[in-house]
Amino acid sequence: MKIVAASKILRANDALAAENRQKLTQRGVLAINWMGSPGSGKTTLLEALARYWQGKRSVAVIQGDVAGSLDAQRMEALGLPVVQINTDGACHLDANMVAQALAALPLEKGSLLMIENVGNLVCTAGFDLGEHLRLVVLSVPEGDDKLVKYPAIFRSIHALVISKTDLLPQVSFRLERVQTDLQRLNPRAAVFCVSAMQGEGIQELAQWLEGHQLRESMPL
Ligand code: MG
Ligand code: ZN
Numbered sequence: 686m687k688i689v690a691a692s693k694i695l696r697a698n699d700a701l702a703a704e705n706r707q708k709l710t711q712r713g714v715l716a717i718n719w720m721g722s723p724g725s726g727k728t729t730l731l732e733a734l735a736r737y738w739q740g741k742r743s744v745a746v747i748q749g750d751v752a753g754s755l756d757a758q759r760m761e762a763l764g765l766p767v768v769q770i771n772t773d774g775a776c777h778l779d780a781n782m783v784a785q786a787l788a789a790l791p792l793e794k795g796s797l798l799m800i801e802n803v804g805n806l807v808c809t810a811g812f813d814l815g816e817h818l819r820l821v822v823l824s825v826p827e828g829d830d831k832l833v834k835y836p837a838i839f840r841s842i843h844a845l846v847i848s849k850t851d852l853l854p855q856v857s858f859r860l861e862r863v864q865t866d867l868q869r870l871n872p873r874a875a876v877f878c879v880s881a882m883q884g885e886g887i888q889e890l891a892q893w894l895e896g897h898q899l900r901e902s903m904p905l
Pocket of ligand 1: 727728756
């Protein structure tokens with residue numbers, strides 16, 4: 686029997702992730718790892734951002750899902766180059782999967798690469814994909830207790846996007862509680878409140894992302 690320790694797998698992943706990041710940086714491509722629960726609104730937010738950038742920035746997408754290509758079809762409908770990764774049951778993307786996807790994805794110099802991770806707040810946190818920015822999308826119907834319950838992922842991010850804010854009047858979600866929890870876990874992380882359906886906060890988020898283009902990647 687051969688046993689491989691998880692720490693070894695993660696080390697191998699980190700080395701591959703560093704290669705991905707170097708390749709992307711050389712091409713001036715800003716890569717963003719979008720994480721969040723299933724149903725948090727990641728794809729709908731990416732659609733809204735892609736519409737905002739239409740005609741202004743070139744955007745490409747790597748879509749991670751356990752099965753199917755529903756989200757990739759939505760991105761393709763917007764005219765974006767997209768590669769779908771089917772993880773075949775795995776609950777997160779890893780750097781190797783992203784390396785394969787990059788080989789198949791036409792990337793313009795200076796473009797923005799959106800990597801939508803598999804919906805999951807647990808192990809997505811542990812896998813560096815070679816991105817420059819990590820974000821979590823947390824929708825208000827999910828509840829305001831997620832930072833306390835899944836601290837690791839919130840510690841690892843550059844920004845938290847609170848989504849579906851148009852539903853705030855219908856749910857008991859305390860924005861201040863989330864801000865306080867994030868302040869405790871990760872005081873440097875930015876916070877954005879968005880409603881992709883109503884367009885609230887999209888421009889602010891898009892401009893913040895644009896502001897990171899071609900800058901050095903930030904250490905996590
Ligand atoms: Mg999705
Ligand atoms: Zn996983």
